[in-house]
Amino acid sequence: MIYLLSAEGRRALRSVASQRVLYAFDFDGTLAPLSPNRHGVKIPRSVSEWLKELAKRAPCAIVSGRSVADLTPRVAGTVPYLIGNHGIEGPAADAQLARTAERICAEWKGHMTTQLAEAFRTLSIDVEDKRYSLTLHFRDAAEPAKVQLAILGLVQQLTPAPRIITGKWSVNLLPPGHATKGSATLALTKQLKRDGLFFVGDDETDESVFSLKTGIIMGVRVGRAAESHAKFYVKHQSEVEEVLRFLVHRMDRTPEAAEEDDRKPNAPREAANDL
DSSP states (O other), X not given: OEETTSHHHHHHHXXXXXXXXXXXXXXXTTTBOOOXXXXXXXXXXXXXXXXXXXXXXXXXXXXXXXXHHHHXXXXXXXXXXXXXXXXXXXXXXXXHHHHHHHHHHHHHHHHHTTTTHHHHHHTTOEEEEOSSOXXXXXXXXXXXXXXXXXXXXXXXXXXXXXXXXXXXXXXXXXXXXXXXXXXHHHHHHHHTTOSEEEEEEOSGGGHHHHTOSSSEEEEEEESOOTTOSOSEEESSGGGHHHHHHHHHHHXXXXXXXHHHHHHOXXXXXXXXXXX
């Protein structure tokens, strides 16, 4: 993987900024820092301000495992496009598929509150109902690896068998055959008639975007991971703000002015960092 804020990474990012791209970002762990309290997660003000500036210059989307209803107040209009529930919700979503997903999730939850209730209590599993998908949280587990393994065994009892995406201290259950973050984001890219997709994400739930065979111009993972399909990475979530700032500044400059700035040895510190 290539560090995005290295000289090589910045050259690649300059190229992206000159193209007709949809800029898409995961929410938790990417735009917003991870938190033990998932209800209190929000985008830092400085990140939100730079994201808003980017959205004035190019189409931007947030792609999350959270529901759109959950995302909307947290985003507060910063970007125009929201994709939720790992791709089941979004501007290009299929309404019939969403209704089917809602029915299946209700059946799964019923099974969890009856046949699986005692096992879930013993493991201290918190079931988050996102209407079109379910997330089983176990952040407080003393031995998270063992709890995750137990969950993967228990959910085999569900019918139809769920599509499983593991996350940080969670297991996501999606109805089979439904959209992914990757397919939903690519569909939005095409709907907006953009030439490609730029995407930043931070964990396994984002790999369906990174692994797209076509359409993705740059995939960036928060935290280096050898097994990821993303070609680029940033070291930690706080560097996402610098990426946003870089993109905004590049879009506001002509190629000639940018080249001239690149040659200035005594440029101010902030300008040097942005280039």
